[in-house]
Structures are given as C-alpha cells and as structure tokens.
Amino acid sequence: MSIRKKLLLSYIAMIVVPIVVFAGTGAILVSLVINNQIGPATVGIxxxxxxxxxxxxxxxxxxxxxxxxxxxxxxxxxxxxxxxxxxxxxxxxxxxxxxxxxxxxxxxxxxxxxxxxxxxxxxxxxxxxxxxxxxxxxxxxxxxxxxxxxxxxxxxxxxxxxxxxxxxxDRISDTARWLFFAVLAFVVLVVAGTNGFLTFLVSRSIIKPLHQLKAAAEEIKDGNLDYELAPRKKDEIGKVGESFEEMRLRLKASIQAELQAEENRKQLLANISHDLKTPITAIIACTEGLRDGIASSEEKRQQYIGMIYGKATHMDGLIEELFLYSKLDLKRLPFYFEELDLNAFLEAYVKELGHHPQYQNVQLTYEGPAHAVLVEADREKLGRILNNITSNSVKHLDKAEKTIHFSLQEHQQNQEVEITVSDNGRGIGKEALPLIFDRFYRTDASRSTDTGGSGLGLAIVKQMVEAHGGMVEARSVQGEGTSIHFTLITGTKEKGERHDEAIDH
CATH class of the missing domain: 3.30.450 (Beta-Lactamase)
Known part of the structure; x- marks a missing residue:
C-alpha cells in the first residue's frame, strides 16, 4: 500500500473512528437508561x-x-x-x-x-x-x-x-455540566487515542524502513557491500529500498568486475611477457650464433634462419590473435552477415581441411542433413571459429588412429542449428573443462608453447559465436576425447551488421 493511501486512510479513520465510538457509546447509554440498567454509582450525581x-x-x-x-x-x-x-x-x-x-x-x-x-x-x-x-x-x-x-x-x-x-x-444543570465535561474528556481521549495510535502505525511504517535504509547506507559507506537490505513493504519507501538494494548489487558487481579487470590486466601482461619472452630468447640465441660464427656451415646457417623465421612467425600469430581478441572484447570488430548454406559450407570446409599438411594423418568426417540449411553468418568469422576449434583439437590427438568428426543438427523448435566438432584426443579434466574458454588458459600447468598455442583460440571462438547470437560449450571425457558444440540462430540478420565501427590499423 502506498504512503499516500496510508495517510488518506488514517485521516478518514481519525474522523470515522471517534464518530463510531461516540455513536456506539451514546447508543449503549441510551439503552441502559431506557432499560433502567444504570446503577447507583453512575446516577449518584x-x-x-x-x-x-x-x-x-x-x-x-x-x-x-x-x-x-x-x-x-x-x-x-x-x-x-x-x-x-x-x-x-x-x-x-x-x-x-x-x-x-x-x-x-x-x-x-x-x-x-x-x-x-x-x-x-x-x-x-x-x-x-x-x-x-x-x-x-x-x-x-x-x-x-x-x-x-x-x-x-x-x-x-x-x-x-x-x-x-x-x-x-438544579439537578439538570449540574448533570448537564457534568455530562459536558465528561463528554469533552471522552472526546479528547478518543480523538487523542485514535490519532496517536494511527500516527504511531503510519509513522512506524515510514520511519522503520528509513532507519533500515540509513543503516544500509552507513554499512555501504564503510565499504561493507555484503550488507543486504530486504525491503518488505510495497510502498514508495519499499520501492526506494528495492532500488537501493539493486544499486548495492550493481555497485558490488561493478567493483568485483573492476577488480577482476585489474587482475586480468596483470595476468594479460604476465601472459604476454611469458609468451613473447620464449621466442624472443630463441631469436636472440640464433642471431648471436650467426654473429659469432657458431653456424659455420651453410646448412647450420639455414637451420638458424629457419628457427628465427619460425619463432618470428609464431610471435606474429600471437600478436595477431591478441589484436583480434582485443577488438572482439571492445566490440570493435566488424561482422558482415550474409545468407549462406551452412551444410554446403561445412562440407566444403572439411574437404579443404583434408588437404592441409597438418591434417594428413587425421581422419576427417562430416555428417549433415541432405538439404540446404540457411543461416545468416559472417563467412570469414565462421571459418575462423572452425579453424580455432580444429587446430586446438589436432594438438591434443594422442592415439594412433586420429579422428575429428564434424556434425550439423537442426533444432527447428528453437530456430537454431548446432555444429559439433569432436575428436578422440586425450580429453580434458572436469576441473579444467569450465575454464577452457577463458583467455590464456591452457590445460597444461607449465604454460608450454611447444604446441604453438596462444591460449586465446577458444576465447576468440566464444566471442565470435556470441556475436552471432549463439552459445558454445565443451564436453569431454578424459582418455576418450572432447567435443565442442556451438549454435547459430536461423533467424535473419541485416546484411553487413557490425558490432561497432571498424578500427583501421
């Protein structure tokens, strides 16, 4: 009930209650007089x-x-x-x-x-x-x-x-005078009692929540963002309390996000430093070997030059992925959506992937519907999603017979399609599985870059899938393999839709 309505009802009650009490008391007295039920103590005056x-x-x-x-x-x-x-x-x-x-x-x-x-x-x-x-x-x-x-x-x-x-x-005058003062005292008592009681109730319903609100403000001022305010009233002050509680939660989330962002920045610097330090050290060592004449033969010189090229290429890929992820994170990477046949796209992608030297010893299979599946997607970004998933999968294949399987399923009731990329690699532990889409996360504790990974591949996948309006998740059984599932919506988007204006570099 709103405060305005409470005050209005209390004002009405302040008028109605005394009238009802007077009328009821008068009726009782008249009835007692008529029925001769007033005793000596009452009529002694x-x-x-x-x-x-x-x-x-x-x-x-x-x-x-x-x-x-x-x-x-x-x-x-x-x-x-x-x-x-x-x-x-x-x-x-x-x-x-x-x-x-x-x-x-x-x-x-x-x-x-x-x-x-x-x-x-x-x-x-x-x-x-x-x-x-x-x-x-x-x-x-x-x-x-x-x-x-x-x-x-x-x-x-x-x-x-x-x-x-x-x-x-003059008994009548005495009686009238006594009754006048008695009625006056009764009126004052009833009006004062009614007004006092109603004022207490209304003020209590206003003042108590205000005290609670003040206490919560004091706690938050002192830095205690865990102090919960649970307003029970549905009036204006209750709504203020709800807004205050929402503000507290948002402030807490904002501070936590800021602290997390600061921690992420520190982690980012540490990760970049770690991932760049290794190839730079190798490059320095090779250049020193060339300078000092350690590579005395042409074969050794070519070997050193190849190592320098490989490490520089790795650094270039790492920097490119960092740049790509930062644009995704800032919503500054342009997306150009077009209608495409996802079934035909995946089939062509798997065939093309079979010609890549990295997948010569991997059995690639695809399973999809027999008809066209139309979606609105960015063709280049969709290829990047698949590349990051498959390159991550192939690095963890540890069996003699290596397989990567692609599948496409339609979920017409949700107006979406599901793409699955599964492998028979070493799998991922339950503790690590929820973290694989975090940036710079690697399942190996030593953060080795021997496999060539930057730790950003699946984080980029998550960002790009969500930019398409879909969701991504991983399922894995250690020793048996891992499958990455992501969805795309089949609803149409405006062609050429962007996150924000593109950044030209």
Whole structure:
C-alpha cells in the first residue's frame, strides 16, 4: 500500500473512528437508561436516587407538585396563606428537595424552613428579584448553590399583590455540566487515542524502513557491500529500498568486475611477457650464433634462419590473435552477415581441411542433413571459429588412429542449428573443462608453447559465436576425447551488421 493511501486512510479513520465510538457509546447509554440498567454509582450525581427509574419518577413528581402549586396560587390563593396547609405539604416538599417562598407586598411571608435557614430575607429577596419581570424557569444562585426557580403571581385575600416562588435543586444543570465535561474528556481521549495510535502505525511504517535504509547506507559507506537490505513493504519507501538494494548489487558487481579487470590486466601482461619472452630468447640465441660464427656451415646457417623465421612467425600469430581478441572484447570488430548454406559450407570446409599438411594423418568426417540449411553468418568469422576449434583439437590427438568428426543438427523448435566438432584426443579434466574458454588458459600447468598455442583460440571462438547470437560449450571425457558444440540462430540478420565501427590499423 502506498504512503499516500496510508495517510488518506488514517485521516478518514481519525474522523470515522471517534464518530463510531461516540455513536456506539451514546447508543449503549441510551439503552441502559431506557432499560433502567444504570446503577447507583453512575446516577449518584443526580441526587439521592438508586436508579434512573427512580430519578425519572422524581422528575415527574416534582413537575406535578410544581404544577399543582401554581394551580393553587391561581384558583385557591387563600391556601398559600394557611399555615396549617403549608406545614402539611412541607414534609413532602422537603423529601423532594423542593421549597416555596410566598411573597406579599415585596416581603416574604413564608419560606420553606429547610431552604430559608441558610439565607437572610434580604439575600433571598434580592436573588429572587434579580430575575426581572419575565422571569421563568430561571436559575437562582445562593451561597454558591444553583437552584431552578419558577414564580406565579396571584392576588392575596386582602387584595394585595403576591407571588409564589417554587424552588428546587438544579439537578439538570449540574448533570448537564457534568455530562459536558465528561463528554469533552471522552472526546479528547478518543480523538487523542485514535490519532496517536494511527500516527504511531503510519509513522512506524515510514520511519522503520528509513532507519533500515540509513543503516544500509552507513554499512555501504564503510565499504561493507555484503550488507543486504530486504525491503518488505510495497510502498514508495519499499520501492526506494528495492532500488537501493539493486544499486548495492550493481555497485558490488561493478567493483568485483573492476577488480577482476585489474587482475586480468596483470595476468594479460604476465601472459604476454611469458609468451613473447620464449621466442624472443630463441631469436636472440640464433642471431648471436650467426654473429659469432657458431653456424659455420651453410646448412647450420639455414637451420638458424629457419628457427628465427619460425619463432618470428609464431610471435606474429600471437600478436595477431591478441589484436583480434582485443577488438572482439571492445566490440570493435566488424561482422558482415550474409545468407549462406551452412551444410554446403561445412562440407566444403572439411574437404579443404583434408588437404592441409597438418591434417594428413587425421581422419576427417562430416555428417549433415541432405538439404540446404540457411543461416545468416559472417563467412570469414565462421571459418575462423572452425579453424580455432580444429587446430586446438589436432594438438591434443594422442592415439594412433586420429579422428575429428564434424556434425550439423537442426533444432527447428528453437530456430537454431548446432555444429559439433569432436575428436578422440586425450580429453580434458572436469576441473579444467569450465575454464577452457577463458583467455590464456591452457590445460597444461607449465604454460608450454611447444604446441604453438596462444591460449586465446577458444576465447576468440566464444566471442565470435556470441556475436552471432549463439552459445558454445565443451564436453569431454578424459582418455576418450572432447567435443565442442556451438549454435547459430536461423533467424535473419541485416546484411553487413557490425558490432561497432571498424578500427583501421
């Protein structure tokens, strides 16, 4: 999930979760109130009641008494001046925590005892008169206590103006105030808890991968390219982590390739020095022999000259192969592809090879299909591939009956053909077999050049086959022989296709 989507969902949750909690809590409270399931500990703030049912009954009774007293003030005002009646109802009023004040000519003539004992007449009348003319269901504050007060004006028996005040404890205001602060605290708690929890989750999903990324960067900065970063998230930071890990792998591969290239350069210099030193030493020895008159006869002189020519020719071949390999390695050798009949090409090549003096004692055979096999290939490079393979094979033939067999097979499902060159030579060991296509690799540990090899022949084969879009591999059994297999694709290439621009030397 993307970070944007996480933030969007968290914002929605910050709004929806509190609403759902409020709605659910409210529904539960309403249900408890309706079903009278709220106990004394919860309703204690409403007064000396033991249940919501009792609280509702008190409210109904208070309303009935308030209405009844107003009715008496309007229709039987004389009863409000009857002390015996007032004492009679006072017990009920005290139980209900309700009080009455009868005022006549702006002076109190009766005040409920439980209520009036705490205040002076002046304090009481001043508080009652602050309400003004339209005072109804107003709040009355005395001594820090809140009361709800209602009044009813009437005419006394003697015709003077009188007023009845019905006063009761303001339980509703207290309850509303308590509920307000309770709801406010609940809102703050739910919103803060929801926001805090969601913020923790979202920030953790962002900060933790960043810490991992930072740790990986520190490790790589210190040179530890083996420190693996395995991002588990699929968000933007996870993608950054994947890119970072890919960068680490590429950097590691690049450094390894650079180190390998440096090692190859050192090995190349050592190989060139070794392979050039031997013929140069021989040439120097022969020239010194000619100069010092050691070759006293014409026959010896011709022998020395022949040795010089042979070593110089060998050096020229080695340098030519080095130059060829370097152009292949730099992708600077031009390839000119043309359509050719590979079957006819191989058949002609094997016949021509039979006339070469190097293969006079070798039995050369070819096996191919009876029809033309068309491929797009560079004729010259294909001949060079076959020459390098066969010259490598003939050097390692150690049996009395020497054979080199060529075969061509079609693999139409892969749109490719496979050429195989197999011999019955001494074979190659399992340890050496994967290395024979490496440059300057020779199976003999002494790196002898007696056979005339440069160690680049099969490396050039690999480069040229891959330039044709094919693959090459070797199979061998020691004591029985070796076979080199390479493939060419049968798909067409643009004629004259090159790797890069040719280098003219």
């Amino acid at each position: 409403l007064g000396d009641v033991k249940s919501m049912k009792e609280f509702r009954a008190n409210l109904v009774q208070l309303s009935e008494w308030e209405g009844g007293l107003k009715f008496i003030a309007e229709h039987e005002p004389q009863r409000l001046e009857d002390e015996s009646y007032l004492r009679e109802i006072e017990e009920t009023l005290t139980t209900l925590e309700m009080a009455i004040v009868v005022e006549k000519n702006a002076a109190p003539v009766y005040v409920s005892p439980w209520f009036g004992s705490g205040y002076t007449s002046n304090e009481l009348m001043q508080a009652l008169h602050e309400g003004g003319e339209g005072w109804n269901d107003n709040e009355l504050e005395l001594g820090g206590n809140l009361y709800s007060a209602d009044k009813k004006e009437f005419i006394a028996q003697d015709g003077s103006d009188a007023t009845l005040y019905v006063i009761q404890e």
